[in-house]
Amino acid sequence: MPHTPRGPEPITADPPRDEPRPLLTQSWLDLAFLHWAVDPADVAPLLPPGTAPDIPDGGEGATYVGLVAFRMHRIGWLRLPGIPYLGTFSETNVRLYSVDAQGRRGVVFRSLDASRLIPVAVGRAVFRLPYVWSRMTVDRTGDAITYTSRRRLPGPRGAHSRIVLRIGERIEEPSALEHFLTARWGMHSALLGRPMYLPNTHPRWPLHRAELTGWSEDLLAAAGLRAPAGDPVSVLYSPGVPVRFGRPARAGEPSPR
Structure with missing residues (x-):
């Protein structure tokens, strides 16, 4: 069983570190954040070794599952310019909230649906992340924005989400x-059976209130979670931020600075 650290790092709105030599750069744009409270016992078996569900103070013992839809923009390696076509696509992910024995808070992706096949293949082969190829759109008219996703490969085919x-x-x-x-x-x-932590940094999130005018999804169930009861x-909505990923650290190692 993973063990909870004695002292999780504080939650800070601003990044706790810089990444002067980034491994990856990208921007996340037009994000929709949907979250449900869940029992930590339900998600603990789904987390990597060495991590436990992260439970916020005052959260009445609950952790959270997130459905996050957005536009990925110009993924780049190292300090090279971001790629305009292959590095730009729509994405919807299902994520959990984790903390490790070093107190580092993070997210765990249960699935990442993306509309560009080559980044999906690279994400699965190189980073061993659960990317899946999906047909996706992000459409905005005025202050209304609609995100749609329907899974292609590897499946389950037809798993979908629609957020308005x-x-x-x-x-x-x-x-x-x-x-x-x-x-x-x-x-x-x-990665290769060993716990891994990949740090990131970006400016403070610009967050907006958002009214959910329509939604349907079965991506949470496809990711091994209970379907939402309500x-x-x-x-929340955010217009987005530029992001820099640092070098990965193995369990027991401090994050690279």
Whole structure:
């Protein structure tokens, strides 16, 4: 069983570190964040070795599952310019919230649906991430934005999501929970059977209130989670941020600086 660290790192809206020699660069644009509270016991078996469900203070013992849809823009390696076509696509991911024995908070991806086949193949082969090839669109008209996704390969074929938001006012002072759900400065995964932590940095999230005017999905069930029993407890929108990923660290190692 993974063990909870004695002292998780503080939740900070601003990045705790810089990445002067990035492994990857990219931008995340037009993001929809949908979140449901879940029992930590339900998600613990789905996390990589060495991690445990992250539970926010005052969260009444719950952790969260997120459905996040957005536009990936210009993935680049090292300091090379981002790739305009192959590195630009729509994506929808299902993610959990994790903390490791070093106290590092992060996310764990249960699935990443993306509309560009070559990045899907690279993500699966190189980073061992659960990317899947899907047909996806992100359409905006005024303050209304619609995200659609339908899975192609490797399946289950037809797994889908549809999110329709009306973008509201800018949040000047996000709540502690809103910071917990968005200000995540790393990713936990396993590479060749060994726990791995991949740090990232980006400017503080510009967050907006959002009204969920329509949604349907079965990506959570396809990712091994219970289907939501009701509407999400948190719905947010962000126009996006530029992101830099640092070098990965193995379990027991500090994050590269």
